Amino acid sequence: MAGYFSIFLVVLTIGSGLIWLLDHLVYAPKRNERIALAQGSSELPLDEDVIAQIAPEPAIIEGAKSIFPMIAAITIFRSFIFEPFQIPSGSMMPTLLDGDFILVQKYAYGIKDPVWRSQLVDVGEPQRGDVTVFKFPLDERIDFIKRIIGLPGDRIVYRNRQLYIKPNCAEGEQQQGTLVCGEYNKIKLDIVNNDEYKQGSMPLVRLTESLPDVSHDILINPQAVEPVERYRPQQPGTRKDEWIVPKDSYFAMGDNRNNSQDSRMWGFVPKENLVGKAVFIWMSFDFENGPDSLLPGWVPTGVRFGRLGNIQ
CATH class of the missing domain: 2.10.109.10 (Umud Fragment, subunit A)
Structure with a gap:
């Protein structure tokens, strides 16, 4: 069971990391372009609600970005430093x-x-x-x-x-x-x-x-x-x-x-x-x-x- 959990953590870490990287290299720049265009045509600064409507961040990307640092830290700690056992x-x-x-x-x-x-x-x-x-x-x-x-x-x-x-x-x-x-x-x-x-x-x-x-x-x-x-x-x-x-x-x-x-x-x-x-x-x-x-x-x-x- 411990081996399956280790594999699960590694897969989750790699998966969320790849989603974060793909967003950082491909999708985030496109969202920023749309926001910049909208800001250029507006005389007032755009608030967060308007930005979220113009360039919404998909839920899967938002979730991957939020869990990746935590999951990566847990995987590294558990795989290479200390692991708990009962x-x-x-x-x-x-x-x-x-x-x-x-x-x-x-x-x-x-x-x-x-x-x-x-x-x-x-x-x-x-x-x-x-x-x-x-x-x-x-x-x-x-x-x-x-x-x-x-x-x-x-x-x-x-x-x-x-x-x-x-x-x-x-x-x-x-x-x-x-x-x-x-x-x-x-x-x-x-x-x-x-x-x-x-x-x-x-x-x-x-x-x-x-x-x-x-x-x-x-x-x-x-x-x-x-x-x-x-x-x-x-x-x-x-x-x-x-x-x-x-x-x-x-x-x-x-x-x-x-x-x-x-x-x-x-x-x-x-x-x-x-x-x-x-x-x-x-x-x-x-x-x-x-x-x-x-x-x-x-x-x-x-x-x-x-x-x-x-x-x-």
Whole structure:
């Protein structure tokens, strides 16, 4: 849906711009000639009502001229600078909650055209720990949001609810941040609490996971069975819970580790699918209308002002 809206904005911008340009080059000069002739034959200045009768401006031209600057500004801002998104699920809890409205920095990983999404300018690459929006590799009509865990060439292991990373190091490189080259680094976890979130009746453990450049909180269900049989793709020479990130691809995971469909299940995120980096929560609503409520479920019941701010 977001892709269709982008195309609609681009078409509307180009259409209104072409109408404005055509009027500026062709029709406006003709109207001005008629006004000048009428003014030359009159001893008094013509008022606006008379001018509108002599050289009326068609409604389609008037509309295009009024909306073009606004639509062009929105298209540029949304396509190349920031785009708003709404979080629709709990796969990124506790970092992002259902009902959070976020801004995604579109230029973080390069500037792309808004229709075909071909790369126009290279700007930067995703870093481990970035919360990233991307086109779902199995259905690019859908936008996904996950955290980048593995970079091209990394080896990732997720075993017994524990993350290990063997970084892809350049020749002679001994360390990448806190990751030691040539080793499977066990990513440090520190318990925050185990009574803040629940999945049904089961309490979830909140932990702080320390990646090389960012620490962030995750949720683990200690009673859930790890669905190793659903993990894919299984690559030659690896176990089911181990992945080698291909060139120009990334390994992404949700922070709600037992409630996230991510790279463990459907594979890697190609570079060309990246949309941008999630950087800010600008609004957050509660939706707690129960079955007995007179209000529909999409009506907010409260505002979570404490959640507004930068995304870690």
